[in-house]
Amino acid sequence: ELYLAGLFREDRSVLELLDSNYTYLNQRLAEHYGIPNVYGPNFRKVDLNAESHRGGLLGQGSVLTVSSYPNRTSVVLRGKWVLENLLSTPPPPPPPNVPELKPTASDGRKLSLREAMQAHRANPVCSSCHSRMDPIGFALENFTAVGEWRMRDDAGPIDASGRLPDGSEFNGPAGLKSLLLSRNRDDFVQTVAQKLLTYALGRELEPSDKPVVREIARKAAREQYRMSAFVMGVIESVPFQMR
Numbered sequence: 001e002l003y004l005a006g007l008f009r010e011d012r013s014v015l016e017l018l019d020s021n022y023t024y025l026n027q028r029l030a031e032h033y034g035i036p037n038v039y040g041p042n043f044r045k046v047d048l049n050a051e052s053h054r055g056g057l058l059g060q061g062s063v064l065t066v067s068s069y070p071n072r073t074s075v076v077l078r079g080k081w082v083l084e085n086l087l088s089t090p091p092p093p094p095p096p097n098v099p100e101l102k103p104t105a106s107d108g109r110k111l112s113l114r115e116a117m118q119a120h121r122a123n124p125v126c127s128s129c130h131s132r133m134d135p136i137g138f139a140l141e142n143f144t145a146v147g148e149w150r151m152r153d154d155a156g157p158i159d160a161s162g163r164l165p166d167g168s169e170f171n172g173p174a175g176l177k178s179l180l181l182s183r184n185r186d187d188f189v190q191t192v193a194q195k196l197l198t199y200a201l202g203r204e205l206e207p208s209d210k211p212v213v214r215e216i217a218r219k220a221a222r223e224q225y226r227m228s229a230f231v232m233g234v235i236e237s238v239p240f241q242m243r
Contacts (some may be wrong), residue, residue: 002043003060013225014192015185018086019056019177022047032061034149053149053173058082058140061147068145075117075137082136082176087184088191091129112155114138135162139176189217193230200234201243212237 002024007016025046030038033054038046048054057063067081068074084090104110117134139162144150152158160172170179180188193216198205205213216233223229234240 003057006045008227011226011228014189014220014227014230015181015225016055017057017192018180018188020048021055023054023060029061032146032148050174053142056177057086058173058177059143059147064140064143064147065145071145073113073137073141073143073145075113075134075141076130077137078140079133079135079137082180083133086180086191087187088194089132089187091133094129110155112159113141113153114159131165135164135170136176138162139170139172142172186217189220189225190214193217193220193233196230197234197237197239200240209239212239 004017006012006024007014022045024043025033025035025038026041026043027039028041029043030036030046033052035046035048035052035054038044053059063081064078067078069077080091117130139160141153141158141160142149142151150158161169162171162176163169168179168183170176190213193213194205197209197213197216216230216237219233220226220229
């Protein structure tokens, strides 16, 4: 909440929702993240270095926990969260009676999560959606189910690389953020405009609202995607003024 409020108060770029060189911490959260020299119970803005892996929403324990299962991470839930909430391209619901992941191979060897997911995707019906979700989720596998950083899991070293159906390749949270800020920037910016307009109108958007969303995003681009540009775009839009 402090992170988002700071973006509004300081009129910063919405692209900092994807990546930034700061976050808000108190001592307890800083210790959870492995960030030194933060003391006391009060939250404050803290500068980050590149090794912290924490800039933007995708490095926050809140997002990482809500997109995990209670006892383990989930590449599917995390990939789905990014597609739904950052890119407005949600996958269709899964078919009924989807089997659980197999934890072990036929020879009794413990499977890594990537190996278990590869076996699951052998079904062509499952593969079409998982090919979009899973690479995104694997990029965040260095984070545990409660957002701690790790290099290994029970099956061995973590492979955080991913490849999307369009051929885009990336590795780890930094690679995913870079991809979202480059190839997927327009989708993300329009998602922000869409969510702010939905909130302002108090209703779901209709297909007829899409040109307005694109216009808000275009105006914001001319002002370096500052929060005020999105707010003014919503205020000046026909759906808001005619509601």
